Amino acid sequence: MTASTPPTSPAADSIAWIRLSSCYLPLASPISDAKVLTGRQKPMTEIAMLFAEIETKDGHRGLGFSYSKRAGGPGQFAHAKEIAPVLIGADPSDISKLWTQLCWAGASVGRSGMAVQAIGAFDVALYDLKARRAGLSLSKLLGSQRDSVRCYNTSGGFLHTPIEQLVVNAAASVERGIGGIKLKVGQPDGALDIRRVEAVRRQLGDQVPLMIDANQQWDRPTAQRMCRVFEPLGLVWIEEPLDAYDFEGHAALAATFDTPIATGEMLTSGIEHGELIRHRAADYLMPDAPRVGGITPFLKIAAQAEQAGLGLGPHFAMELHVHLGAVYASEPWVEHFDWLEPLFNERLEIKEGRMLVPTRPGLGLSLSEQARAWTRESAEIGRRV
Structure with a gap:
């Protein structure tokens, strides 16, 4: 030759x-x-x-x-x-x-x-x-930064849960080794939101990371008032205080309050996330890989978020996002939802507030x-x- x-x-x-x-x-x-x-x-x-x-x-x-x-x-x-x-x-x-x-x-x-x-x-x-x-595991294929990621529980904090059970669920999640707790808010009676969040904060103390999520249900004046009320509680973030496409409204909240603003889970394309980043409308970006079209667009979104200096908190689907979170340059938060566990033969491991990244080839999952x-x-x- x-x-x-x-x-x-x-x-x-x-x-x-x-x-x-x-x-x-x-x-x-x-x-x-x-x-x-x-x-x-x-x-x-x-x-x-x-x-x-x-x-x-x-x-x-x-x-x-x-x-x-x-x-x-x-x-x-x-x-x-x-x-x-x-x-x-x-x-x-x-x-x-x-x-x-x-x-x-x-x-x-x-x-x-x-x-x-x-x-x-x-x-x-x-x-x-x-x-x-x-x-290789998916995270290793993509270029992993870490072998575990911070995780927080959402499934125990929904609004249908009575306040007494809410406190029990939060304590149980921490005892299980999950690192943080997210509570749903955004009810018509804001006073009830405040009582629920304050009750969990009293139970867990100031050292346990705590987040809240209004699921887009506040208008701008309500969001201003509620963000101000929750400011002293030292929350990791306030999630989706406004409509997902209100980039200017989210940007105003992010600029006004010390508590970080998190949003992005309901957006379904890289272009939409790009607009969110351009408006500086979030401190934590929350892309959902299946919702935006898979890993290919997720990685492009994450690259934009990293360049903008934003935190990352992928939404839902922990079985996938544990790998993608491990690739992000700065320490992310991955949402712990055990709902999908019956669909797979494998389980993710939680230890000392962190979710361990599977080492099995690929996603490490089988139906x-x-x-x-x-x-x-x-x-x-x-x-x-």
Whole structure:
């Protein structure tokens, strides 16, 4: 072989088969936050999960997921099934290229919301496949900064929980080793919000990190008053005090108060997060990887947040965000929700206020028999080799 002759390489692997599953996870009891108490939504009783399993002609496999709450599950599944054929025969390593192709395959329905949430399941599965093939955890594949992340509990602090049980739940979470506690606020009676938060602060003391979340239900004057009331409590953040798209309102709160403002979980594209960052509308950015379209757009958002000097607190889906949080330059907070645990055979480990990053290849997850049992609809694209 002469110096000008390029070396030969084996033929690239290609995607041969995809299975999509629409799985509905029932919740133990109806869940209420401020959106329910203000009459804008009904209590949540289940979570619609979209799973994508991808297999290549060489036998490599990846698992990814997206989700929706209260509405959108059938739509996500239908859109995913419609665009999935784009992936058959493609090189699974070309993840960014494939994200763009999937996006354009469904461009007539937009580049945010349900359209990209369906893409998210494929994107996560492709990253899982790539990491598994390399024998690395997802965080190691992406370039991990740490082996554990700070975590806080949300599931014990919803508004349907009586104040006496709220205090018990918070103490139990701390005893279990979870690092912080988040409480839901935003009720029509603000005085009740104050009593609930103060009761938990008294029980836990000043050393336990405490956050609150109004789920977008305050208007600007109410948000000003409530942020001022909660300022002395030393909260880690006040989350979604205003409508998710009120960038200027959030920016005004962030500039006025010492308590950090956190928002971003309801945004469903990189462009929307970019506007949030441009307005300096948050101290903590809270992107949700499945909601923004997967790991590919999440990493772009995180890079913008890092450049702006923002904290990171990914929303929900701890099984994925524990890996993505481990990659962020500064110490993040990852939300501890145990709701999705029945769907997987593996469990995350909590120790001394931190969530340990799994060392198993990829996400380190496999679907449980229960997830199969809760599946209402599935589709296969391509052919298994």
